[in-house]
Amino acid sequence: MCGIVGVRSKRGVHLSRLITVLQGLQHRGQEASGFVGITVDGREVGFKDLGLVSDVFRRYGHDPILRVAIAHTRYSTHGETYRPENVQPFVGFIDGRMIALVHNGNLTNYTYLRQELEREGVIFRSTSDSEAILLLYAKETGEPDERLKKLSERLEGAWTVLMIDGDRIVAFRDPYGFRPLWMGREGEDVWFASEDSALRSADIEVVEEVGIGKGYVVGEGLKPFTVGKKLSLPCSFELVYFARPDSNIFGRSVYEWRLRAGEILAKVDEVEADVVVPVPDSGTIYAIGYSGVSGVPFQMGLIRSHYVGRSFIQPSQDMRRRTVRSKLFPVPFVLRGQRVVLVDDSLVRGTTMREIVRMVREAGAREVHVRIGSPPVISPCYFGIDTPTKEELAAARMSLEEIGRFIEADSVLYLPLDEYKRNMENFCVSCFTGRYPVRVPNVQP
Ligand code: SF4
Helix, strand or coil, X not given: CCEEEEEEEEEEEEHHHHHHHHHCCHHHCCCEEEEEEEECCCCEEEEEEECCHHHHHHHHCCCCEEEEEEEEEECCCCCCCCCHHHCCCEEEEECCEEEEEEEECCECCHHHHHHHHHHCCCCCCCCCHHHHHHHHHHHCCCCHHHHHHHHCCCCCECCEEEEEECCEEEEECCCCCCCCCEEEEECCEEEEECCHHHHHCCCCEEEEECCXXXXXXXXXXXXXXXXXXXXXXXXXXXXXXXXXXXXXXXXXXXXXXXXXXXXXXXXXXXXXXXEEEECCCCCHHHHHHHHHHHCCCECCCEEECCCXXXXXXXCCHHHHHHHHHHHEEECHHHHCCCEEEEEECCCCCCHHHXXXXXXXXXXXXXXXXXXXXCCCCCCCCXXXXXXXXXXXXXXXXXXXXXXXXXXXXXXXXXXXXXXHHHHCCCCECHHHHCCCCCCECCECC
């Protein structure tokens, strides 16, 4: 998962403004970030490095005024973590003009495409699938929209992209539409960002969500284009976990879905409890929904430090485990002697939840009942979320009872899959079903 931002400005926009929007997408990736752009006086500028957005740009230390620019905050799903050469944007030149790309998603046929390009003598400078998109774009001919239409016949998987081509910005959401993209306006400037909340919080007017298989070339004017093939598969996990709760994703309010999922969960639950406690921040809205329907009081029995990153998107299990105890602090006043319903959005590996259950018990809870606002994750994602092997997924190798024992909870309950599917028609739900509607490595559609 990644966050991407782009702007085409008539009078020029400070890099610091671009950074403000990118910071609004920090939750989508925390490993690295970078930008590339062309200043109002025609200079090509850029910087990328490992680290949080604010750290990376502090190191850069300049605030150029940009006519076009794209930026990226990275969460690695393809290409090795912490390899500086995999940090985006990727940049090249065609006929003396700069082309550059930032990408959110994963190509499922990357290995094939890379081998094909290498046979033709193309040299890769990274192990990132995003670089393959840029190299293939450069090989095509014609206007940016024509090139992307041709690419859509060859690329499989998830590839929402923002590009610079000369002094134009190109925005495109692939024909599956796995990953989100929004367009905004500020005077005559045209902006793009992964989530509308990032635009809104920078006081940029939100215009529309870029449609599936749709794109824009933004130069002196705005040229929309569409590719013929369309297979609607927006990622339902964006609504479950990734997107900011104040965002609207795929025509839905993220907040509304999480509230509703918590309500559904409470309706199918029969447990007797004294207090509903969210795992903050990801479980908070689910817990509000659960509490509202069950009548069990909502309390913040865990306090989250806002100075430590999200555990799920940290790249190694050991890092994730160590992060849990430094970021969540139990409140004995709320938990002591209580029968606790502990609510989170999802349960992937189970190791983080086991640590949290232990902490809640150590703070004096009498019972801990874990409630999950999505169905069991039983299969890996090949479209941009880092769940690479089935072996890592708790629900793929354990029964419900075994998961309960593994995370040391008194009981576990997930959102029923049929309820989830009913609410996610025309969305990708593959990690919950194990059935993939497009070809993915080693799995038949
Ligand atoms: S497999 Fe799951 S995480 Fe991946 S795109 Fe589909 S719903 Fe999203």
